[in-house]
Amino acid sequence: MIFILLFIAACFLAFSNGANDNFKGVATLFGSGTTDYKKAITWATITTFAGSIAAIFLAGTLVKNFSGKGLVPDDLIQNPIFAISIALGAALTVFIATKVGMPISTTHGLVGALFGAGFMAIGGDFNFAKLGNTFLMPLIVSPLMAAILSFLAYLTFRHFRKKTRITKKSCVCVSEKQAVLKTADSSLSMDKYTTLEITQCKKNCDEKYAGQLLGISAQNILDTLHFMSAGVVSFARGLNDTPKIVGLLVIINALDIHWGMIAVAITMALGGILNAKKVGETMSKKITPMNSGQGFTANMITGILVTTASIHGLPVSTTHVSVGSIFGIGTVTKKANPKVIYKIVLSWILTLPLAAIISALLFKLLESIL
Template sequence: MIEILLLTVALAVAFGNGANDNFKGFATVWGSETLPYRRALALATGATVAGSLASIWLAHGLIARFSGIGLVPPATAGSAHFLLSVAVGAAVTVALATRLGLPVSTTHALIGGLIGAGLGQAGGVVHLSPLVHSFVAPLLVSPLVAAALGALAGRMLKRPDPQADCACVVAPASAVVVAASGGGAALAPPALPHLVVAAPAECDGLDTTVRVSVSRTLDRAHVASAASICFARGVNDTPKLTALLLAAHALDASVSVAAIGGVMGIGGLLFARRVAETMSRRVTRIGHRDGLGANLVTAALVLFASKLGMPVSTTHVAVGSITGIGAAGGTLDRAALRNILLSWVATLPLAAVVAYAAAPLASAIF
């Protein structure tokens, strides 16, 4: 009976995770009106589920980190009562934040759940020292690194002339006859093809072999970068939730990953709108180039952390990169950012309190 309840609550965490996190990669895409909401949501969901499935090969190290081993005694870490308390703490916290439209970290909620459940189930025996290097340091440093890189990317991607939307390769000129010394004539070598970036009207008068729109190319790259973030988030978050199922021997690894990924997708499709509004419209105004820079920073950091087994928060990294862009451009909404930061501060202790309260109830009922 408790295994079934654990499976249900763990999937509820995945559902809330999808509702809170799935759209974050496409926040800048919708905010810059590159794509309408429904189309952006569909792409975000597909990329997230694909990342979830890929996590089997790319991020197996995170499963061990979120099993509770090292924080509590091994016997407690494998207890269904302990894992149920962890899942309840995380599920309640993420669901509340999603209802309020606040983008929080499921990673923080799970860590809070591990601490609270450990205090409630293991007689207060929780080894917090592993948290410093394995959990706290990456979670604290990652948004700061993302903000710095986001500001740098924003400056690098700024376009000097907004009207220069045409990039074209100008055809080489034919060989021409030129005067030579001594009164003779000679053939001058033809010029080489060269790249010109100018206003479309200026490109119209050139003999071009290749011509592309800079803005349309950047839009495509922006969407691709958003999909890469959702893919990276699926890779990074799925193992954390899968650990709840594997530690209790509820399902095998492949089935657990597929179940978590599918439920995350459904949660995003149904309830992503509130957090999407906050990320896309309230933190800052972001243009197409800025959004591309922020997304590339987020995707690179999350994938790099996943490969190293570092439990960074996609939320923290994404908000950090967007904040860096907004701060560099002077368009940051400090009030909205303050609310998000306060929700981050509250996530871990709230999850810990709920998990601590759920621990004796789980032991008493089952």
């Protein structure tokens, strides 16, 4: 019974994670008009699933970190109620954020839930030093680093584009305007005539690039690189997030790590397919408008940072890194929406205490029932 409850809790967390996080890797593809929502979420699902399977071989350190080892005594780690409280605390926090369209960090939710359940169980014996050094520091530093790197990378790419004489091309809006010819005698008028008014479109216009590199269209090259970079980000997210959830299953040897990874990967994919659109709209359209070149730059920085962190066992948030990268681009173009960024950062601040409170209450409740 306790194993089934733990498995359901972990799957609920995986589903919520997929709903809130799966689209983040391809948000720039949709936001820049490179592809539509359906193709974007399909590409995200395939590449995230691949990253989840790769985690079996590459992300063992993260499994250990998110089992709670070193934060709380080993005997508590072997308590299934502890794992269930963490999974449900984080899952409910992420699920609520998904329903309101806020892209929060599952990593942050798990850290908060680890703290809440752990502190409720052992109080002051909780290892606060490891919590700060291993978990909180990477979560704070990563979005700032992503914003700075994407800012610098885009300036570099823009300089290269201008040197190679690749120019931006936009679209124009043509509208009819009617006027009436009048003579000097205002009482007399001639027939109405129609003129065409040409202006630069402000909405529903995807900015493209004109020019060639090695005889190939610059826009075609960029679109290919953009799809590849989105795939890298989604792969990195699967690689980074899957072991964090599996860590909750393996701490009591409830499930073999390989089967755990596969179960989490499938449930995560379903969450993204069924419930990702609201958060996807926020990430794609509301932080800053972007073209394909800007989207590619943000994805490249996100993919590099998250993949590097996963291999070294650093629990960074793909959400924080991705939002930081997109915001860095918006800072260069001066089109970032500060109100949306404020709401997102506020949701990040609330994630940890909300997850901690929920998991602490659940631990107390389950301990008295089971």
